Amino acid sequence: MTLTDPTTAIRPRTWRTRAAFWWIALSALAIAVLAPLPYALTSLTDLAAQDQQLATNYAGRSSAVQLAFYLHITCGGIALLLSPLQFATRLRIRAVAAHRAVGRVVLGAIAVAGLAGLVLAPHNVAGPVGTAGFGLLALLWLGFSATAFLAIQRRRDVTAHRRWMVRAFALTYAAVTLRLWLGVLMGAQSGVWGVDGDTAFERAYLLVPFLCWVPNLIVAEWYLAVQRRTVPDPLTREVAAP
Numbered sequence: 001m002t003l004t005d006p007t008t009a010i011r012p013r014t015w016r017t018r019a020a021f022w023w024i025a026l027s028a029l030a031i032a033v034l035a036p037l038p039y040a041l042t043s044l045t046d047l048a049a050q051d052q053q054l055a056t057n058y059a060g061r062s063s064a065v066q067l068a069f070y071l072h073i074t075c076g077g078i079a080l081l082l083s084p085l086q087f088a089t090r091l092r093i094r095a096v097a098a099h100r101a102v103g104r105v106v107l108g109a110i111a112v113a114g115l116a117g118l119v120l121a122p123h124n125v126a127g128p129v130g131t132a133g134f135g136l137l138a139l140l141w142l143g144f145s146a147t148a149f150l151a152i153q154r155r156r157d158v159t160a161h162r163r164w165m166v167r168a169f170a171l172t173y174a175a176v177t178l179r180l181w182l183g184v185l186m187g188a189q190s191g192v193w194g195v196d197g198d199t200a201f202e203r204a205y206l207l208v209p210f211l212c213w214v215p216n217l218i219v220a221e222w223y224l225a226v227q228r229r230t231v232p233d234p235l236t237r238e239v240a241a242p
């Protein structure tokens with residue numbers, strides 16, 4: 001079976017694409033480990049006692065919501081950690097079996113984390129804005145990943161599979177951009193206007209449920225459009241033999 005996608009297989013690697021890949025892979029690794037870590041080391045009750053706002057929100061919830069919370073952060077972490085490997089062209093071409101196995105783990109992790117994200121969305125700290133932003137994010141995350149899976153599983157359409165996985169990853173990466181935006185927005189409020197930490201967090205958190213993923217999706221669409229225009233494309237819809 002061939003798993004070559006003409007839009008990447010013949011594209012020369014520039015220092016910019018390498019730098020972008022390593023930035024994405026390392027920032028994903030950092031957040032995949034650091035974001036869930038406090039919840040792995042300390043109970044929600046103890047974190048709430050330390051005034052950690054998100055833990056305070058979940059410490060008093062039903063066990064079903066708390067289970068969704070832990071499933072979400074574990075499986076979200078796995079998806080974020082492993083996804084960059086799937087975009088490494090050489091690895092994908094040389095080790096197709098590994099690409100398939102890791103892909104199934106990533107898609108399974110997204111299915112669990114996305115469904116758990118849907119359970120968490122109505123209980124989020126930002127209120128209705130968060131329910132809409134995180135809820136829509138979870139639905140698109142599940143939808144894009146399922147479309148990517150069906151493209152390769154049912155139609156062997158490598159190009160469509162890759163394009164939907166780029167979109168799905170733009171949403172997975174929301175876990176990173178959410179924390180970057182929070183840092184920037186909180187830093188700006190405290191640094192420029194002297195707003196206290198809790199107020200700065202509450203205000204920033206009203207924006208991040210959409211800000212964490214809408215720009216990512218725009219960048220992904222731009223990247224896919226540039227590739228479509230610039231890559232010589234004799235086989236735009238290469239179909240892998242079964």
Ligand code: HEM
Binds near residue numbers: 114121135172174
């Ligand atoms: C892309 C789809 C995702 C959706 C829809 C989503 C949704 C949510 C929601 C609704 C919450 C609760 C926020 C609140 O209570 O205000 C949450 C928290 C959390 N999520 Fe996600 N999430 C996604 C991806 C990820 C990924 C890929 C990770 C991987 C690290 C992750 C890790 C976490 C963590 C650690 C928390 C706890 C909050 C914190 O301490 O920062 N999420 N997520």
